Amino acid sequence: MNARRLWAIVLKELRQMRRDRITLAMxxxxxxxxLILFGYAINLNLRGLPAGIVDQAHTSASRALxxxxxxxxxxxxxxxxxxxxxxxTLLRKGRISVGIVIPRDYERRRAEGxxxxxxxxxxxxxxxxSAARQLAQVPITDDTLPDLRAPPTSTPPEGHIRVVAFYxxxxxxxxxxxxxxxxVILTMTMVLFTAIAIVRERERGNMELLIATPLTRSELMVGKVLPYVIIGLVQTCLILALGVWLFAVPVRGWLVDVFVAAILLIVANLALGLLIxxxxxxxxQATxxxxxxxxxxxxxxxxxxPFAGMPKVAQWIAEVLPLTHFLRLIRGVMLRGAGLWELWPDVLALVGFTAVMMTVAIAQFRKRLD
Known part of the structure; x- marks a missing residue:
């Protein structure tokens, strides 16, 4: 092995990496x-869960609780x-994660233990x-003791607050x-498939044939997307069938809503892949x-x-990602039995994302080789 020739290859690779800005950025x-994500944005200790409170007692003790x-x-x-x-209703729509109910006979229940x-x-x-169960362990003050003659304690009695988990x-x-x-699977496959679609045409020499056709830019881009919509639906059917068969995952909502939500994510990811x-x-580079x-x-x-455990900046970034809105849709439909009309903010978010990405991708594409 010649050290001089070996060093020449090393220099060549380093210079090529320096010229490839995408590789250098990676x-x-x-x-x-x-490091930033795991150290700053990822937090397993949930805080600030959206909640609704129904205090039917309206007493000083219930307000203290x-x-x-x-x-x-x-x-x-x-x-x-x-x-x-x-x-x-708010739980089913996904607008809250926790609901607190204090009954009208709160004082009598408190006195009877x-x-x-x-x-x-x-x-x-x-x-x-797990986070909501922490609320059942709130320290008891003098105002909230079931037995007012008992000394204050930091451990609530058994059954003091009941946690009921739905879905x-x-x-x-x-x-x-x-x-x-x-x-996750649709995001990985759909973005990857279309990310290499235009590049593959250039590398295989097919771009010259496409340039010679009377196709407009919009027709070419939309034509590239449509076949992958069918592939995405096939993947959705496969995952659903295996999930129900192997893991007994329920589908409480309309099956049509599940596939509509899947189509919204598929098209959004395909538009993003075309832009790439x-x-x-x-x-x-596309990969x-x-x-x-x-x-x-x-x-x-x-x-x-958990989304609720992330800082606000990370949540703002997540709101731009199609997968964030799809998870709310699919879990709302499959697990909570909600309809897409009840989850309309996330539906609009996916439609808006698709429109923006597709418009930018069409504007960026040129039917020429340079």
């Missing part, structure tokens, strides 16, 4: 990005409700269940993970850029880590 960006719960920082009032039925409050939890996320009372992880896997394809110079999109999607969307 080398430097991925370690920094992961509510203040004790809010002081834990686990929940944050976000919606008004007057009855437990309204709390259940019975359960004085109830916490309704969206159990489709097991992390939310996944068994706390099975598969119930939460399998619907999310539909979005117009910027990439090679299939390798690198796809990873740059897929990594924050899987980490910030709420699939792996």
């Amino acid at each position: 080398i430097l960006g991925i370690p920094v990005f992961q 509510v203040m004790d719960m809010l002081a834990t920082g686990v929940v944050e009032p976000s919606e008004r409700a007057d009855t437990p039925e309204q709390l259940m 019975r359960a004085v409050a109830q916490i309704l939890v969206d159990g489709s996320d097991t992390a939310v269940q 996944n009372p068994e706390r099975r992880s598969a119930v939460n993970i399998v619907p999310g896997l539909i979005g 394809s117009t910027k990439a110079k090679s299939q390798f 690198q850029m796809m990873i740059f999109v897929f990594l924050p999607s899987i980490l910030l969307s709420g699939f792996m880590f």
Whole structure:
């Protein structure tokens, strides 16, 4: 082995990396990005869960109990409700994760030592269940002791506050993970397929043939997308069938809503992939850029880590990602039985994302070789 020739190859590779800005960005960006995400944005201790409170007692003691719960920082009032039925509607729509109910006979229950409050939890996320159970362990003050003659204690008596988990009372992880896997797999495959679509035409020499056709830019881009919509639906059917068969994952909502939500995510990811394809110079670059999109999607969307535990800046970034909105849709439809019309903000977010990405991709694409 000749050291001089070996050194020449090393220099050649280093110079090529220096010229390839995308590769250089991956080398430097991925370690920094992961460090910031895992060290700053990822937080397993949930705080500020959106909650609704129904205090039917309206006494000083009931208000003190509510203040004790809010002081834990686990929940944050976000919606008004007057009855437990309204709390259940808000839970189904995904507008709250926790509902606190204090009955009218709170004082009598407190004097008799019975359960004085109830916490309704969206159990489709097991992390939310665990966080909500902390509320049942709030320290008891003199105002909230079931027995006013007993000395103050920091441990509530058994049954003091009851936690009722809906949609996944068994706390099975598969119930939460399998619907999310539909979005993760569709994001990975759809973005990758279309990210290399235009680049592959250039590398195989087919771009000359496409340029010679009377196709407009819009027709070419939309034609590239449509076949992958069918592929995405096939993947959705496969994951759903295996999830129901192997893991007994429920589908409480309309099956049509499940596929409509899947189509919204598929089209959004395909539009994003086309935009990447117009910027990439090679299939390798397109794959690198796809990873740059897929990594924050899987980490910030709420699939792996609780969304409520992230700081506000990370949540703002996550709101731009299609997977974040799809997870809310698919879990709402499959696990809570909600309709898409009840989850309209996330539907509009996916439609808007698709429109913007497709418009920019068409504007960036040029039917020429240079």
